[in-house]
Amino acid sequence: MDLSQEKDIDFYGRMRRKFKTRAAVFFSELHSPIPQEFNIPLSNTFSSISLLYQTSKKIETHLHIDPLELKLLQEEYSKDPYFTNILEELSKSESFKGYHLSPDQLILFQDSLGRNRLCIPKSMTSSIMNETHDSIMGTAHVGFKRSYARIANSFYWPGMSRDIRSYITTCPTCQQIKHARHLPYGLLQPIPIPSQPFEVITMDFIGELPFSKNYNTIFVLVCKLTKFTFFIPCTTNLTEEQAARMFFDKIVTLVGLPKQIISDRDTQWRNNFWKEVCLATGSKRALTATYHPQADSQTEILNQTIKVAIRAFINSSRDNWVDLLPYLSFAYNNTPHTTTKFTPSFLLYGFQP
Numbered sequence: 519m520d521l522s523q524e525k526d527i528d529f530y531g532r533m534r535r536k537f538k539t540r541a542a543v544f545f546s547e548l549h550s551p552i553p554q555e556f557n558i559p560l561s562n563t564f565s566s567i568s569l570l571y572q573t574s575k576k577i578e579t580h581l582h583i584d585p586l587e588l589k590l591l592q593e594e595y596s597k598d599p600y601f602t603n604i605l606e607e608l609s610k611s612e613s614f615k616g617y618h619l620s621p622d623q624l625i626l627f628q629d630s631l632g633r634n635r636l637c638i639p640k641s642m643t644s645s646i647m648n649e650t651h652d653s654i655m656g657t658a659h660v661g662f663k664r665s666y667a668r669i670a671n672s673f674y675w676p677g678m679s680r681d682i683r684s685y686i687t688t689c690p691t692c693q694q695i696k697h698a699r700h701l702p703y704g705l706l707q708p709i710p711i712p713s714q715p716f717e718v719i720t721m722d723f724i725g726e727l728p729f730s731k732n733y734n735t736i737f738v739l740v741c742k743l744t745k746f747t748f749f750i751p752c753t754t755n756l757t758e759e760q761a762a763r764m765f766f767d768k769i770v771t772l773v774g775l776p777k778q779i780i781s782d783r784d785t786q787w788r789n790n791f792w793k794e795v796c797l798a799t800g801s802k803r804a805l806t807a808t809y810h811p812q813a814d815s816q817t818e819i820l821n822q823t824i825k826v827a828i829r830a831f832i833n834s835s836r837d838n839w840v841d842l843l844p845y846l847s848f849a850y851n852n853t854p855h856t857t858t859k860f861t862p863s864f865l866l867y868g869f870q871p
């Protein structure tokens with residue numbers, strides 16, 4: 519069987535053709551893949567790192583718009599003083615101060631990151647904030663920065679930062695949960711800069727949680743570069759061998775072996791764990807991974823985020839969090855990270871799911 523391709527697959531071209539027939543979906547500004555370089559600021563300690571991704575030239579506007587919603591948006595633009603002005607300018611020229619029109623006559627705003635964001639008239643901003651901040655597939659009651667980043671990934675309206683801040687400060691669920699004000703203090707050692715996704719990972723456990731389907735802990739693995747995170751349900755009495763097996767099945771088979779693992783587990787646990795991972799890979803070569811056992815502020819932030827989300831959505835018998843994990847994981851990986859400014863999914867896959 520000949521498996522060679524006659525020509526490169528034009529993924530974005532196929533998507534354009536596929537969605538042309540569906541009125542409920544529009545893809546705007548989609549370009550065929552070309553290599554693109556992203557400059558990711560890593561943290562205060564490092565300068566930055568550039569990564570080459572095979573992706574679209576512009577970050578695509580990928581919005582599912584219901585025909586009724588489309589009509590509503592068009593009607594509300596005409597009632598909104600700010601966007602009425604923009605529409606008037608756009609009737610004279612194709613673009614105005616970053617604004618332009620989609621084929622459906624929706625106003626798009628192109629920001630400094632190249633994202634074409636759907637403009638939301640004032641009368642519809644509360645429902646956008648509600649759908650994003652209050653939903654489990656949205657940001658699940660995270661604080662201002664992450665809620666803002668998620669909304670700003672797709673939407674734009676003037677004064678949105680002020681509006682989102684005020685929405686969150688008055689959100690009843692957030693008032694009950696009370697977000698932690700600061701992280702535990704500690705001396706942080708710099709961690710070497712990874713050059714590719716999943717080269718350096720953080721391994722941590724969130725627990726102890728109430729039992730759900732016989733699990734009471736979450737095994738959390740974070741890629742230091744893209745911040746892509748895996749959440750795996752497990753138990754507090756997980757042995758090194760079981761952890762290694764899980765790690766191999768769920769992580770190594772997808773993204774390969776890391777060069778470095780950051781974990782606060784003791785030396786003996788880490789050594790046994792790594793020995794088991796090597797056994798699972800079937801390699802007789804001495805694979806090595808170095809460890810940085812220090813506290814990691816990003817992990818603390820993530821743990822806090824997940825705990826808040828679980829508390830916000832857990833049922834009264836407190837036994838459904840295992841069922842919520844896939845949703846939370848999707849929400850987490852598709853919210854722009856405060857450090858990289860991109861979503862972990864986009865940085866790992868090169869497209870926004």
Ligand SMILES: [Zn+2]
Nearest residue numbers: 659689691692
């Ligand atoms: Zn909230």
